[in-house]
Amino acid sequence: SDSKKTNIHALQRIISTLAHKNNEIQNFIETLNHILEGVQTNSSSVISELEEEFDGLYSILDEMKDIMTTNIKQEQAHKIQELQNQLSQCSNALENSEELLEFAARSLDIKESEEFSKAARQIKDRVTMAPAFRLSLKPRVSDNMTHLMVDFSQERQTLQALKFLPVPRAPEIILTDCLVADNAVTAVWQMAEEDNKIDHYILEFRKTNFDGLPRIKDERCWESIDYIKGTEYTLSGLRFDSKYMNFRVRACNKAVAGDYSDPVTLETKALIFNLDGSSSHLNLKVEDTYVEWDSTGGKSQESKTKGKENKGLKIYSFPSVLETLAIDSYSYY
Numbered sequence: 001s002d003s004k005k006t007n008i009h010a011l012q013r014i015i016s017t018l019a020h021k022n023n024e025i026q027n028f029i030e031t032l033n034h035i036l037e038g039v040q041t042n043s044s045s046v047i048s049e050l051e052e053e054f055d056g057l058y059s060i061l062d063e064m065k066d067i068m069t070t071n072i073k074q075e076q077a078h079k080i081q082e083l084q085n086q087l088s089q090c091s092n093a094l095e096n097s098e099e100l101l102e103f104a105a106r107s108l109d110i111k112e113s114e115e116f117s118k119a120a121r122q123i124k125d126r127v128t129m130a131p132a133f134r135l136s137l138k139p140r141v142s143d144n145m146t147h148l149m150v151d152f153s154q155e156r157q158t159l160q161a162l163k164f165l166p167v168p169r170a171p172e173i174i175l176t177d178c179l180v181a182d183n184a185v186t187a188v189w190q191m192a193e194e195d196n197k198i199d200h201y202i203l204e205f206r207k208t209n210f211d212g213l214p215r216i217k218d219e220r221c222w223e224s225i226d227y228i229k230g231t232e233y234t235l236s237g238l239r240f241d242s243k244y245m246n247f248r249v250r251a252c253n254k255a256v257a258g259d260y261s262d263p264v265t266l267e268t269k270a271l272i273f274n275l276d277g278s279s280s281h282l283n284l285k286v287e288d289t290y291v292e293w294d295s296t297g298g299k300s301q302e303s304k305t306k307g308k309e310n311k312g313l314k315i316y317s318f319p320s321v322l323e324t325l326a327i328d329s330y331s332y333y
Helices: 001-108 112-131 153-160 302-310
Strands: 179-180 183-190 199-207 223-228 232-235 244-252 257-260 265-268 284-286 290-293 314-316
Touching: 001 112, 183 199, 183 244, 199 232, 223 232
Parallel strands: none
Antiparallel strands: 179 183, 183 232, 199 223, 199 244, 244 257, 244 265, 284 290, 290 314
16 A cells, blocks of 8 residues: 555656646747747848848949939030030131131232232231130140049948848846845846947846746736846836746847847745734734724823824835834734
8 A cells, every 4th residue: 555655656746747848848849939930030021121221222322323424424514515615616716717818818919019018907907816826726625534433442342341230149147146035136147258349238027927948928928128238137116926037138239139148037935924913002903914003992091192193104014114113012924
């Protein structure tokens, strides 16, 4: 009989261990499926962002190409216009000069002295005012366009050096330095390697009634504290209405956030007690969660007078509060 009981207890322990292990494996499978979905979703997201960034670069390159092409065409049009103006002026001057040359040649055949002198004076006056002698024979522009040439070798090297943003590594939560006390939890973490580009940290937490690794299908959602500059943070004013709390933290630089740290689970024990009215002062009206002074409790005149001064005072059931008040007797369990 004793042997059978021993075997039954041993078998029950084995069953409990197997059930616990199966539960852990099931939770791990759900975690892997959640990560798989995240990989697919996040991959599509970053590809979309990558295409958007490259489209932005293409747009800038096309815009700069149009601007620089316009500058070249404007320079071309300016030079062509200047050269055409000079060509027109030269053509007019040449035509005028040829006409004057023909007139001078004909004047050489004039026999009469007076008429010849008159023609000579006309030729002299026309030569003085001739466009050919007031025309600059230096081109106003050159055919040189080298000032509009480009060399994008440095920019090409910059583009070839494009890379993904540097992502901070995941921090490590120092479990031995974390503290749970007085309705507060202090989480402490560190970086595996020093990273001077880290700007801040994000701490996430949630309450749970399950020990071990956080569950994907937990009843409660993660809450977060952002823009933490140091490597520790204290959550105060908590109500420990669950057995445990999960914590994880991630580092952020100016651009992106890194991976989460391995999550940790901290036990959040709560001290729950009620006040015992049977052993308290007779002038104290005691209920489960608070104490009220009652001056009509039948005590001495001194107690009554003291009771009048403190009438209406409520004392809530926290040990730190009770210890600071002068109460004759109380007990809790």
